[in-house]
Amino acid sequence: MLKTGLAILNAYIQTPASLHFYKRMKEELGSLGVALDYKTNSEILSYITSNGDLFAKEMEKYDFVLYLDKDLYVSEMLAKAGVKLFDSAEAIRLCDDKMLTYISLSNSGIKMPKTISAPLNYAGIDDEAFVKQVAKELSFPIVAKDNFGSLGKEVYLIKNYDELVSFEKEHKFSAHLYQQFIESSKGHDFRIIVINGKVVASMKRSNDNGDFRSNVAQGGHGEAIELPASFAEAAEKAAKILNLDYCGVDILDNEEGNPVLCEVNSNAFLQEIERITGKNIAGVYAKHIVDTLK
Numbered sequence: 001m002l003k004t005g006l007a008i009l010n011a012y013i014q015t016p017a018s019l020h021f022y023k024r025m026k027e028e029l030g031s032l033g034v035a036l037d038y039k040t041n042s043e044i045l046s047y048i049t050s051n052g053d054l055f056a057k058e059m060e061k062y063d064f065v066l067y068l069d070k071d072l073y074v075s076e077m078l079a080k081a082g083v084k085l086f087d088s089a090e091a092i093r094l095c096d097d098k099m100l101t102y103i104s105l106s107n108s109g110i111k112m113p114k115t116i117s118a119p120l121n122y123a124g125i126d127d128e129a130f131v132k133q134v135a136k137e138l139s140f141p142i143v144a145k146d147n148f149g150s151l152g153k154e155v156y157l158i159k160n161y162d163e164l165v166s167f168e169k170e171h172k173f174s175a176h177l178y179q180q181f182i183e184s185s186k187g188h189d190f191r192i193i194v195i196n197g198k199v200v201a202s203m204k205r206s207n208d209n210g211d212f213r214s215n216v217a218q219g220g221h222g223e224a225i226e227l228p229a230s231f232a233e234a235a236e237k238a239a240k241i242l243n244l245d246y247c248g249v250d251i252l253d254n255e256e257g258n259p260v261l262c263e264v265n266s267n268a269f270l271q272e273i274e275r276i277t278g279k280n281i282a283g284v285y286a287k288h289i290v291d292t293l294k
């Protein structure tokens with residue numbers, strides 16, 4: 001029996017890469033006899049009624065949702081309404097918040113940069129005692145990240161104590177973290193696509209413009225590589241712990257050449273990595289969705 005899915009994208013930020021993701025999935029699902037409609041998160045009218053019931057308008061016509069957004073409230077409401085999401089609302093929640101990602105993966109044997117969560121500041125008080133602790137625990141330069149962000153945005157390199165003080169003052173009202181800078185991986189990392197717990201494709205991303213970030217959106221470029229087994233194992237382990245159907249795992253390499261997990265992205269774009277590797281990533285993901293629905 002033919003099935004129909006719905007791709008949900010953000011209403012306000014639709015990049016060529018996100019639209020390409022949708023078009024590729026529509027194409028590959030279509031080849032398997034599955035239709036894929038398109039809506040934005042602002043077009044999905046999900047709400048809680050005056051009786052306290054959850055309402056999701058017109059979702060009964062869809063067998064699943066391909067969730068290509070990060071709107072946690074819409075995903076949670078759809079999940080509670082019984083809609084099958086790829087990825088799940090819980091997996092998206094854990095990946096969208098970088099600090100929750102690191103906490104979820106801690107005590108699992110996966111190497112990560114030393115990470116300090118900045119305390120939530122509701123009063124606007126400057127806390128230099130905390131800043132001094134960060135400087136003591138992490139040598140400069142220090143990586144600072146907003147907990148919510150993608151495409152390499154809201155990721156900063158702090159070079160000295162004065163910059164650290166200024167950054168903390170400017171970001172004290174937002175959730176953020178501080179992290180050890182992996183010097184050996186400056187300007188490059190490894191993007192690994194994992195589907196259903198298995199590595200499907202990988203590439204090395206490099207930035208030749210002097211930027212410490214390797215994201216394609218920040219000027220990085222990809223090249224096909226033969227992925228070391230230890231990197232594949234770390235990526236697959238992270239994906240399984242976070243219970244992701246599909247993800248892109250970003251891994252750094254330390255001075256010994258061992259994998260150090262940087263981030264996990266539940267909606268990692270596939271245009272560049274399909275082009276670089278020649279792998280039909282969308283086809284593998286589409287088949288996983290169909291097999292899961294069966």
